[in-house]
Amino acid sequence: LSLGSGEFALLLIGNDWKSKGLPCLLNAVGHIGDPDFRILVVGRDNPAPFYNAIRKHGLTDRVQFLSPRPDVEFYYAAADVYASPTREDSFGLPVAESMACGLPVITSRAAGVSELIHSREDGFVLEDPEDFLALVEILRLLKKDPRTRERIAEKAVTTARKLTWENTAAHI
Numbered sequence: 012l013s014l015g016s017g018e019f020a021l022l023l024i025g026n027d028w029k030s031k032g033l034p035c036l037l038n039a040v041g042h043i044g045d046p047d048f049r050i051l052v053v054g055r056d057n058p059a060p061f062y063n064a065i066r067k068h069g070l071t072d073r074v075q076f077l078s079p080r081p082d083v084e085f086y087y088a089a090a091d092v093y094a095s096p097t098r099e100d101s102f103g104l105p106v107a108e109s110m111a112c113g114l115p116v117i118t119s120r121a122a123g124v125s126e127l128i129h130s131r132e133d134g135f136v137l138e139d140p141e142d143f144l145a146l147v148e149i150l151r152l153l154k155k156d157p158r159t160r161e162r163i164a165e166k167a168v169t170t171a172r173k174l175t176w177e178n179t180a181a182h183i
């Protein structure tokens with residue numbers, strides 16, 4: 012993926028990128044202005060509607076649109092953070108998969124999976140999926156503080172391990 016050692020990769024996987032929060036993510040990273048931030052967007056949507064925002068925020072060389080692959084863990088392994096400030100999502104499987112892979116995650120209250128996340132403990136939940144300034148704060152924290160990133164990631168794995176068919180069936 013041509014990521015440099017000092018780059019900080021944010022991952023978003025899915026389709027309907029507008030609903031998954033790509034505009035908010037572009038706005039936040041553009042606002043931060045740190046050239047080390049990279050955005051990896053995986054899915055089958057058409058990236059053309061986002062090109063103007065990418066140019067406006069000075070992110071032309073820092074956003075990659077990537078095709079899905081059967082070994083999706085390849086993308087999780089490349090990322091530093093999974094970020095999907097979604098406007099609507101019944102669950103958000105990539106969030107749970109990211110947690111299982113040991114990534115700190117950021118989602119919004121509009122994702123069903125947010126009910127399983129304890130914000131600032133095993134992930135981050137934005138109350139308002141349009142609040143790019145709250146996203147800026149979280150992204151800055153995660154980039155500058157590797158210990159926080161590691162602590163959140165470790166707890167995310169623990170939370171994700173509870174998401175089994177057996178536990179779900181017992182809960183229901």
